[in-house]
Amino acid sequence: MAEAVTADCTQESTLDLCPKFQQTFTILGKKWNGLILEVLLQNGASRFKDIAQSVAKCSDRVLVERLKELEASGLISRQTHTDSALIEYALTDKGEGLRPVMDAAHVWGDAWISDAECN
Numbered sequence: 001m002a003e004a005v006t007a008d009c010t011q012e013s014t015l016d017l018c019p020k021f022q023q024t025f026t027i028l029g030k031k032w033n034g035l036i037l038e039v040l041l042q043n044g045a046s047r048f049k050d051i052a053q054s055v056a057k058c059s060d061r062v063l064v065e066r067l068k069e070l071e072a073s074g075l076i077s078r079q080t081h082t083d084s085a086l087i088e089y090a091l092t093d094k095g096e097g098l099r100p101v102m103d104a105a106h107v108w109g110d111a112w113i114s115d116a117e118c119n
Contacts, residue, residue: 027073028101032058032066037095038102040076045090069096 002112028034032055039054040046046054052063067089070076075095 023071027070027075028098029059030066030069032062033070034102034105035096036063036066036070037075040091041093041099041102043081045088047086047088051089 006080029039035055035058036051039051039091043050046069051067052058052060055063058066067076067078071078073094074092075098076089079090079093081087086113
């Protein structure tokens with residue numbers, strides 16, 4: 001009987017996941033994306049330097065890359081003010097739609113992640 005289980009476990013298994021669900025985790029699962037989105041959810045439209053200070057361990061090069069990817073995904077917009085050199089990043093409606101997801105992640109983290117795991 002154990003041999004049958006072993007044989008089944010070694011066979012290629014395809015899990016039928018919704019492509020939209022997979023794409024969601026492709027975006028949110030990329031390092032720094034969740035934290036960048038959380039900064040914008042908490043602070044609203046923000047300048048690059050403010051996002052960089054909030055996500056301090058992310059290099060400027062990677063932050064620029066992630067902001068471009070999030071913009072291309074339609075989650076954030078890059079707003080250039082014509083009367084100044086000020087550039088801000090803000091959530092789009094699509095990005096704002098992640099608020100309940102991020103709130104649920106906070107609840108889950110509070111329940112299941114210990115303080116020791118955060119250090």
